[in-house]
Amino acid sequence: MGEEGLTRALSRTLLHIVIILVALIWIFPSLGLLVTSIRFPHDVASTGWWMIFKNPFNSTQYTLENYITVITRCGIGRAFLNSFIITIPATVLPILIASFAAYAFAWMRFPGRQSLFVILVALLVVPLQMTLIPILRVFNRLGLSGTFPGIWLAHTGYGLPLAIYLLHNSVAGLPSELFDSAEVDGASSSYIFFRLVLPLCIPAIASLAIFQFLWVWNDLLVALVYLGGTPDVAPVTVQVSSLVGSYGQMWELLTAAVFISIIPPLILFFSLQRYFVRGILAGSIKG
Amino acid sequence: MHTKRSTPWLYLGPALAALTFFLIYPSINTIYLSFLDRSSERFVGASNYVYVFANRTMLTALRNNTLWVLIFTPLTVFLGLILAVILDRVEYETTIKFIIFMPMAISFVGASVIWKFVYAYRPPLAPQIGFLNAFCGILRLSPVPWLIRKPWINNFCLIAVGVWVWTGFCMVILSATYKGLPRQLLEAARIDGANEWKIFWKIIFPLMMPTITVLITTQVIGVLKVFDIVYVMTNGNFGTEVIANRMYKEMFNFRNFGRASTIAVVLLLLILPMMLVNLWRFRREGVR
Numbered sequence: 001m002g003e004e005g006l007t008r009a010l011s012r013t014l015l016h017i018v019i020i021l022v023a024l025i026w027i028f029p030s031l032g033l034l035v036t037s038i039r040f041p042h043d044v045a046s047t048g049w050w051m052i053f054k055n056p057f058n059s060t061q062y063t064l065e066n067y068i069t070v071i072t073r074c075g076i077g078r079a080f081l082n083s084f085i086i087t088i089p090a091t092v093l094p095i096l097i098a099s100f101a102a103y104a105f106a107w108m109r110f111p112g113r114q115s116l117f118v119i120l121v122a123l124l125v126v127p128l129q130m131t132l133i134p135i136l137r138v139f140n141r142l143g144l145s146g147t148f149p150g151i152w153l154a155h156t157g158y159g160l161p162l163a164i165y166l167l168h169n170s171v172a173g174l175p176s177e178l179f180d181s182a183e184v185d186g187a188s189s190s191y192i193f194f195r196l197v198l199p200l201c202i203p204a205i206a207s208l209a210i211f212q213f214l215w216v217w218n219d220l221l222v223a224l225v226y227l228g229g230t231p232d233v234a235p236v237t238v239q240v241s242s243l244v245g246s247y248g249q250m251w252e253l254l255t256a257a258v259f260i261s262i263i264p265p266l267i268l269f270f271s272l273q274r275y276f277v278r279g280i281l282a283g284s285i286k287g
Numbered sequence: 288m289h290t291k292r293s294t295p296w297l298y299l300g301p302a303l304a305a306l307t308f309f310l311i312y313p314s315i316n317t318i319y320l321s322f323l324d325r326s327s328e329r330f331v332g333a334s335n336y337v338y339v340f341a342n343r344t345m346l347t348a349l350r351n352n353t354l355w356v357l358i359f360t361p362l363t364v365f366l367g368l369i370l371a372v373i374l375d376r377v378e379y380e381t382t383i384k385f386i387i388f389m390p391m392a393i394s395f396v397g398a399s400v401i402w403k404f405v406y407a408y409r410p411p412l413a414p415q416i417g418f419l420n421a422f423c424g425i426l427r428l429s430p431v432p433w434l435i436r437k438p439w440i441n442n443f444c445l446i447a448v449g450v451w452v453w454t455g456f457c458m459v460i461l462s463a464t465y466k467g468l469p470r471q472l473l474e475a476a477r478i479d480g481a482n483e484w485k486i487f488w489k490i491i492f493p494l495m496m497p498t499i500t501v502l503i504t505t506q507v508i509g510v511l512k513v514f515d516i517v518y519v520m521t522n523g524n525f526g527t528e529v530i531a532n533r534m535y536k537e538m539f540n541f542r543n544f545g546r547a548s549t550i551a552v553v554l555l556l557l558i559l560p561m562m563l564v565n566l567w568r569f570r571r572e573g574v575r
Contacts (some may be wrong), residue, residue: 158309
């Protein structure tokens with residue numbers, strides 16, 4: 001090996017070392033979460049979680065007790081269920097309403113179409129904070145605060161600009177011959193929408209659905225404001241953040257609670273990776 | 288298309304109603320409320336605005352948001368860029384990308400707990416169960432109360448959590464752009480004897496500039512609204528306050544809806560330039 005070859009080999013080794021190091025730094029905190037959640041409380045309080053590496057296969061140092069405790073006694077079980085009750089309608093509703101609107105924006109002519117669309121794009125980046133107080137007041141008057149329908153509606157409103165914008169892009173991308181021939185056949189606009197537009201836009205809808213699901217599932221602010229801390233309706237993010245206040249140093253419980261809360265997003269991430277990444281990238285413009 | 292004149296409005300109706308009620312009406316109302324007193328009864332002129340730019344905690348919040356913008360944005364974009372370029376050269380690229388992107392699936396609340404544990408502090412001599420302070424112990428340094436030490440250390444520690452979450456996002460976007468660059472150009476430069484450093488700065492960086500600009504605008508918009516991380520980790524104590532958390536406190540702890548509305552309007556004004564960039568981009572690309 002000549003001198004040049006040696007430098008090349010050296011710099012390649014360095015490259016590998018840097019990359020592996022970055023990956024380790026990235027995964028280390030999450031690993032700490034998982035390990036701590038299955039250790040005994042007195043172990044967690046007295047030694048660092050990395051101590052399990054001394055004897056990683058000694059199964060007597062692991063327990064599922066913390067999970068049982070947080071599910072039954074810290075309200076995480078209920079909160080997990082609430083998160084699903086909140087997230088599923090708050091994902092379906094905006095996407096349905098948005099696909100109607102996207103179809104109209106893309107394939108129908110009506111006065112004010114351009115200006116309405118510009119307003120929509122502007123609404124993409126309006127911070128939620130601008131809306132919290134007036135909506136909370138209306139919700140209080142209508143008895144919607146602290147209820148599931150209230151937060152479903154709120155997430156629908158907040159999710160719409162992005163959903164319409166993205167679906168518009170893919171509905172507009174459909175070939176115009178499709179619409180022409182359907183019209184020649186005398187198809188109604190509702191037939192075209194349900195039988196042609198929706199099925200053809202399934203990939204876009206899937207990415208959008210994953211993004212909206214994640215956004216709602218991981219949301220803290222909207223839930224705090226419209227649901228308050230009531231345990232009957234609080235989602236898992238709100239419950240975990242209140243545990244941080246009350247169980248501040250009981251890391252085995254906090255980590256178990258967090259791990260439960262990230263299971264659904266992680267399942268989505270591992271199983272639908274391509275749509276997941278696409279959804280996140282598409283949603284990045286959301287305000 | 289030969290549809291009835293009312294048909295488009297049938298399809299648009301639900302969306303327009305929801306957008307009006309949940310975004311347009313409240314935004315206008317909030318601007319109005321920002322000129323009223325704490326219970327929205329009396330007109331107080333600009334006094335809420337004077338408060339926002341004179342109150343000490345608010346000034347800390349404005350400083351910290353500036354800090355977030357100035358550190359978080361370049362760090363995520365630049366780390367993402369470097370990772371996108373160097374990962375392209377190894378065979379196990381997908382695995383590493385997977386690891387770095389994974390925090391995007393975790394809520395900010397979850398990420399905050401994960402990192403609060405990394406930063407966990409106990410007085411000297413007690414066993415350190417937080418990784419960072421245990422590491423300090425190995426280096427024979429005394430433990431640091433990471434989240435309490437003002438004004439820089441604790442803010443940097445909070446920002447680091449954001450960087451951990453968002454770098455993967457930047458990396459994936461920049462990697463897609465990088466893989467789309469004309470490879471012959473890079474090869475030609477290599478044959479001409481340019482070193483990798485020069486190739487990066489003179490060719491790769493300028494070619495990726497449009498994507499980088501877009502990323503910077505989205506990251507700035509996002510970071511101006513940072514809330515969850517601060518709310519969970521310090522609740523804005525020890526000089527870590529940020530605008531969004533301050534608004535939440537004015538709203539729920541102090542019940543001062545005038546000031547809370549004003550803070551929201553200030554947030555909007557800070558984001559507005561980014562919105563204009565978005566609109567300009569949209570105009571250039573056209574509706575269809």
